[in-house]
Amino acid sequence: MYNFLFYFLIELFGVAFMILSFSVVIIYLTIMVLSALEMRDFRKKNQYADYQDIITSPIAPGVSIIAPAFNEGSNIVQNAKSLLSLHYGRFEVIIVNDGSKDDTLQKLIDAFELKKTDYAFHPEIESQPVRGIYKSPNKSYRRLVVVDKENGGKADALNAGINISQMEILACIDVDCILSSDSITRMVRPFMEETNRKVIAVGGAIGIANNCDVKDGTVTKYRAPETTLGRFQVIEYCRAFLMGRMAWSRINGLMLISGAFGFFKRDLVMAVGGYFPKTVGEDMELVVRMRRYMEEKRIPYKVSFIPDPLCWTEVPEDQDVLARQRNRWMRGTIETLQLHRKIGFNPRYGILGMISYPFWALFEKFAPIIEIIGLIYTLILMIIGDFSAIYFLGLLLMVYLLSLMVSSFSLLYEQIAFNNYKDKKDLNRLIWIILLEPILIHPKVVLWAIKGHIDFIIGKGGWGKMIRTGFKTAEDRKNIETQSNSI
Amino acid sequence: MLKKTIISWCICLLVFEGFGQGISVRFQDSTSLINEIKEQESIPNLFFRFEFPFTEARGLFLSDSSFSWSKTDSSYISKPFTNGKEIDSLFLTLPADSIDLKFFVFEEKSDIKGVASYLETLHDTGDFILSEDQQRPEKDLVLMASRNHYEPLDEYRNKLMSDKGLFSVTLINILFIILSIFMIIFMVIFKKKRNQREYNIKAFENEIIEPLTTILFEKSLDEIKEMTPEMISSIYPKQIFQKRLFKKVLIDKIIGLNKKMKGDFKDKLKVLYKKFGLVEITKSNLKHRHWDNVVSGLVQVNEMDLTDLLPLVKEHSQSSNFHVRSQAGATLLNLSEKVDLKFLRDQSYPLSDWQQMHYLRIIKFVSSSKSLNIPILFSSENQSVREFGIKLVRMLGRVDLIEELHKINKQVLEEEKAELIKTYDVLGAHMEVDFINQCMTSDNSELQKEAIKSAGNLGNEESEKIILDLLNQDPDFPTRKILLRSLFKLNKQTFEEYILTHASHENLSIQAHLLDPVLNHV
Incomplete structure (x- = not known):
């Protein structure tokens, strides 16, 4: 009986893995096609777009840039100046000092002649107590607002900034990001274009600034990073931003x-x-909750994406730092999916519930677990002697080639759309990484993600009980906050 | 029923199939089988033993050590023998009448049928060769082999083809390899072509710029107008001028220069555009089936003032493509003799902020030279167009149209009322204070907030009363802040009195905010 069950399970897993492998192939091919169509349309649209008008037009919406800062004393003044020099008419820069232990606040006060004000505001969204709101009497810095508050983490700091913000559009950024001078004009466009649907959010592509030349807040010369991990992230970012998000944007x-x-x-x-x-996945969680809200209210909406390189950041090239980042990303994904599990396979939530959520659950959340199970399955087959080497090699080759194809496609995209890595040597290095990534780096990424799963299970970080309960509706988050306050 | 009948037939056939046959196909009876075994030195997993009952036991042969007799419950049994050729010689030493020969297959006792069946199987798998086959000359074997259909390769092929999983994996791998190689090759070729194209564009730009600037600076507008086709064609080498890319670069260059230059030069460039025959390209662009080409044509018409093509442009003003109708609208606004804004009034698609922004820029530009019939927009059936009309009054500072706006005060929707109030506020239309006061008590929170804000600048005593009433209704913090700000602007004394009598934490903090000089406009 047990013997039968064992072999039955072996058969079952075999079929499941086969179906999964082929669905991965089909899904990635679909993503490639969708992203190609979206990129084509985007480039066509951009050909004749005149962004000069937005800078001065009274019709263009106001933008509140919110940048949380924690122990950023060494660069904060330079970063704030860079944000204040963006080309746009109506915007404010809100820097939220999230209880820094260094001289972040003092440096800002000194550099921008800030004064503590009697700014009256009502914290509509809960955050850690605000210690003071600073503004400068100097007209040159009229756009700058500095919020000093108790430490509460990035999401909490962003909430404090949102409470203070005055404009219709919020730009939530990392303070150490380098923004292109025309980043606001380009990101605001989708909000202004749509008429039939409300654009609720616009995402931007992030470029990798490691080893690049930066002048006046813009990357002037692109170079591939020096390390393998850095280069791998270039490929990964191309895949994520130019391919994945473009495709998802195509189908909203x-x-x-x-x-x-x-x-x-x-x-x-x-x-x-x-x-x-x-x-820890506050960025994804907010988007899901906003979308969920629109679906529950039955309001037509869109989440847009701009693939132009408008924002650059330094990526971690140290293995430990990268491991921690990936661990955090995985926990963020699990927490978000857990919080909003009600939408999964729920036709009421349209594409969000029927396509996006299941994809994230299967191919992002469970992907590392499936890979590990696959490995164990192969070992069992070897032990019981039911192992077909030709099959194994065939499937392994298939997965490798798929990875090769997807990565080279996204790099091709980069070359067609932006051609930032002009040096042939850089291109060659990146092609080498494409060839080696599945062997050298992917296993590590899987292990880091597994560690993320383990950390989630043992309750490291996050808000265990609440995440297990999940949100019944998108607006539940406010009720939960109230409950937590009353306790 | 038919199925049952067929099954019954099959069962019958199977049951009766064995009747009338020997113990197997190759061995007609037990004698032929034993004779065959006697010809074999060994058969895998087959051995035989001799057995005789106790009653027949005789001391003479029992003591024969070559048999190693052992005793069972009812008989004596010899050790196992594998060599069939020894059967006869062994029998000779035994009393033949009472000895039994017993066969064992895989150490299990087997009857003669079982042995026959076992040998059949061995024969089929090639592990057992009949003695007569062993004795045949080599030549016959070759002949026999040549008579058989030999197809090992076919079997291998069939195995690959019949294993669907393996076949699909192989197929996908081939596809992936091809696609990956194709993509890498494409990437390299594309990069090369792109570099070549960029190089050509640069070369063409250098080729274009000198003769073009020479004409612009050395020839007057009239001289350019009088240039013959021969003179025009002699400007650039014929071979290059024929090229599509060259013409594209020329168009871009002329349009680029037109944007940068002023006065006479603009006219010269427009004349040259026509003289070079580039209008034909514009025309074909306007008729193109791809929307991006149509937009490109519309941009060319707009920049080069190709008014002759306006009828073609008009056709696109109601296009379902946002970019086409947006650019067509901009072109019509820019080039039409009479900017009566009729096409805008009749727009069936909602106007996006993006379109409004572009139209506003053009309208601002042409408003000084052309008469604009803005009020026509107020009668549009399209809400977004009506709202745009109201915004235009505000953004162009058309105080003369306040009366026209007043006429629609009561007809329009709440969102439009909010736009009206913003416009009255910006234009300082104090005469509309009653309308503003009325809107301060609206159920629409956006409209109410706009009205309260405007009341701070345009309000009267009635407005003060309404503000105080609203403050007494315990509004939320943002509304309270707007109300107190307006009250502060309207009448500082009333504001102070209110704060004194309602010294709540919220009111005091708002008061501090309003009095803070650094927060003047926040």
């Missing part, structure tokens, strides 16, 4: 806007209760 299925560079409709962020500070 985007579930993630990078926390380093995302634009949101303020009224909607307020309506859903801002960021949820108890998860």
Whole structure:
């Protein structure tokens, strides 16, 4: 009996893996086609777009740039100046000092002649107590607002900034990001274009600044990073931003806007209760909750994506730092999916519930687990002697070639759309990484993700109980906050 | 029923199939089988033993050590023998009448049928060769082999083809290899072509710029107008001028220069555009089936003032493509003799902020030279067009149209009322204070907030009363802040009195905010 069950399971897993492998192939091919179509349309649209008008037009919406800062004393003044020099008419820069232990606040006060004000505001979204709001009497810095508050993490700092913000659109960024001078004009465009649907959020592509030349807040010369891990992330970012998100944007299925560079409709962020500070994946969680809100209210909406390189960041080239980042990303994904599990396979939530959520659950959350099970399955087959080497090699080759194809496709994209890596040597290095990534780096990424799963299970970080309960509706987050306050 | 009948037939056939046959196909009876075994030195997993009952036991042969007799419950049994050729010689030493020969297959006792069946199987798998086959000359074997259909390769091929999983994996791998190689090759070729194209564009730009600037600076507008086709064609080498890319670069260059230059030069460039025959390209662009080419044509018409093509442009003003109708609208606004804004009034698609922004820029530009019929927009059936009309009054500072706006005060939707109030506020339309006061008590929060904000600048005593009433209704913090700000602007004394009598934490903090000089406009 047990013997039968064992062999039955072996057969069952075999079929499941076969189906999964072929669905991966089909899904990635579909993503490639969709992203190609989206990129083509995007480039066509951009050909005749005149962004000069937005800078001065009274019709263009106002933008509040919110940048949380924690122990950023060494670069904060330079970063703030860079943000203040963006080309746009109506915008404010809100820097939230999230209880830094260094001289971040003092440096800002000195550099911008800031004065503590009697700014009256009502914290519509809960955050750690605000110690003071600073503004400069110097007209040159009239756009700058500095919020000093108790430490509460990035999401909490963003919530404090949202409470203070005055404009219709929120640009939530990492303070150490380098923004292109025309980043706001380009990101604001989708909000202004749509008429039939409300654009609730716009995501931007993030470029990798490691080893690049930066002048006046813009990357002037691109170079591939020096290390293998750095180069791998170039390929990974191309895959994620130029391919994945473009494809999801095509079918209005985007579930993630990078926390380093995302634009949101303020009224909607307020309506859903801002960021949820108890998860490490606050960026993804907010987008899902906003989308969920629109679906529940039956309001037509869109989440857009701009593939232009408008924001650059330094990526970790140290293995330990990268491992921690990937661990955090995985926990963020699990927490978000857990919080919103109600939408999974729920036709009421349209593409979000029927396509985006299942994809994220299967191919992002469970992917590392499936890979490990696959490995164990192969070992069992070897032990019981039911192992077909030709099959194994065939499937292994298939997966390798798929990875090769997807990566080379995304690099090709980069070359067609932007051609940033002009040096032939850089291109060659990146092609080498494409060839080696599945063997050298992917196993590590899987292990880091597995560690993320383990950390989630043992309750490291996050808000265990609440995440297990999940949100019944998008607006639940506000009720949960109230409950937590009353306890 | 038919199925049952067929099954019954099959069972019957199977049952009766064995009747009338020997113990197997190759061995007609037990004698032929034993004779065959006697011809074999060994058969895998087959051995035989001798057995005789106790009653027949005789001391003479029992003591024969070559048999190693052992005792069972009812008989004596010899050790196992494998060599069939020894059967006869062994029998000779035994009393033949009472000895039994017993066969064992895989150490299990087997009857003669079982042995026959076992040998059949061995024969089929090639592990057992009949003695007569062993004795045949080599030549016959070759002949026999040549008579058989030998197809090992076919079997291998069939195995690959019949294993669907393996076949699909192989197929996908081939596809992936091809696609990957194709992509890498494409990437390299594309990069090369792109570099070549960029190089050509640069070369063409250098080729274009000198003769073009020479004409622009050395020839007057009239001289350019009088240039013959021969003179024009002699400007650039014929071979290069024929090239599509060259013409594209020429168009871009002329349009680029037109944007940068002023006065006479603009006219010269427009004349040259026509003289070079580039209008034909514009025309074909306007008729193109790809929307991006149509937009390109519309941009060319707009920049080069190709008014002759306006009828073609008009056809695109109601296009379902946002970019086409947006650019067509901009071109019509820019080039039409009479900017009566009729096409805008009749727009069936909602106007996006993006379109409004572009139209506003053009309207601002042409408003000084052309008469604009803005009020026509107020009668549009399209809400976004009506709202744009109201915004235009505000952004162009058309105080003369306040009366026209007043006429629609009561007809329009709440969102439009909010736009009206913003416009009255910006234009300082104090005469509309009653309308503003009325809107301050609206259920629409956006409209109410706009009205309260405007009341701070345009309000009267009635407005003050309404503000105080609203403050007494315990509004939310943002509304309270707007109300107190407006009250502060309207009448500082009333504001102070209110704060004194309602010294709540919220009111005091708002008061501090309003009095903070650094927060003047926040």
